[in-house]
Amino acid sequence: MEPIVLGLSGGVDSAVAATLLQRQGFAVTGLYLDIGLGGSGREDAAAVADRLGIPLKVADIRQELEREVCAPFAAGYLAGRTPLPCAMCNPAVKFPALFRLAEEIGANYVSTGHYANVDNGVLKKGRPANDQSYMLARLTRAQLQKVMFPLGMYEKREVRQLARDFGIPVANKPDSMEICFIPSGDYAAWLEEHGFSTPVGNYVDNCGKVLGQHKGIHHYTLGQGRGLGVSGPHRYYVSAIRPETNEVVLSDGSDLGREVVYGAQPNWLAIDGLTGPMEVTVRLRHSRTEQEAVLSSDGEGIRLDMKTPARAPTPGQLAVFYQGDAVVGSAWIL
Template structure:
């Protein structure tokens, strides 16, 4: 009996390489390297891994889709005083659709990645997104995946932590077993997003740092260089440590405070993506992550004006426009929505 077919996103890193080796036992695997253009750095390693594992290797240029769905919105967010989350946009709009497109071409039912998450099915037949191992869980960044993509996904590393995956890579003799993890945004390999924005052009000029009372505290290097809650790299001294508490692109000012005004108990979010439920029809108790960190806060979420009103049971520090609020019921991702205010 032929094995079911799966298209795996092979990045050239250790996680996807181990995922390929684990999948090969039970699936007919085709590896796909997603090339993002001149910044791409992993194609040679990905091809090497595919050769060692004797699996077909394909390359797809996703640079146009990445520009349209990720890079341009990334730049627009920073210029508008928001803090974007590019990976969470890329997964449902670029990466997973690219994998699904090749899967459709090859007649493959499944797609797979090396993310640390798990997939399940609800009693009603909905595809569920579940947390991966606590130390490496990546469900937050996957919480925008729609049902039509999620139901096709396999996460081979869902039950492993990073150290176990490194151990498997060495046991399997995978050539990238000791390759360092990449922590940067893929299209900004030096991690200097402000310089990247400035090379694109159209960034705002320097302006004033102001206090809550409107008094001038110093000069900033352009509002695109700051994010809500930031406390480092401000270059302003005073009677206390300063934090960014407001960014106003129209006035070209960045407000600094002692941080006491950064706590919030209500957050409004838009564009919800419901996973475990078809829709939010009334108040629901969840825990929420307001950034990629593992911290979860008990909250009540309610439908409001086409979006989601989040009422935190304890104050949350600097919920930031442009970031995600992901909602959980124990290990299950209920859904997510973009933080607006």
């Protein structure tokens, strides 16, 4: 049987992916990525590996996670951006760990329980209800040539049922929705605990009038309309974050639309690079919402001319470009 390395997290998705790979004739080796926070993940992964009769290896990725994800995550908030840690982690930490073990055991492919597809090295969407291609759009073309996603043709409810049918011990384990290194889900508290808090400052309007006091710019993101604690003649939204003056600009939200979006560090997947303007659909946040745009080069970065204004495209998030189900590429929003 052909060997393959699977990221085995202890959750239902990777457990079902392991089972499907076994049924396709692969000799699966599981890899649990230890980030040093304890919890039941490692024990759950061991239970799944024991149930399936597959070896389980453990990789300590704390140093790589701190260097490649946690530090840039904190720096992003200090600079007034809204970073996207999972999209940073996949190409720089998670998949490299899988590939290292694959090289050790002589496996040509690695796999995870992501809901996406790969067709001849081209990243494609999974089923609409659970598609995770957005978070995978920073993987390189070389990485995608050696990746399999067994769950790409399934929805989560179907995977849950498969887990029960297969007798997998974590079939009813709740989904993990938070950032892996912030299990509480409170990113602002994590920043403060790690010495990355920002001082209180002023809420201002577009004319500079002080509207109140904010809790520190790391608490806010563009377009945010909740938890501001400011009353006035209308509902307020965050329309700008100014780290240089420690100000958060509030407005009625009418100024949040953008007809042009700029991005940096493009990662081309379905094409070698732009040879001219290209009609695409684009996701500007991790959601199923896509908007039509014209993609073109802008020096070393990209420019998106939106067919309809995009609401609050946020620095630090990804712009992911699609043609049909195929991921053309991605860039970090400036």
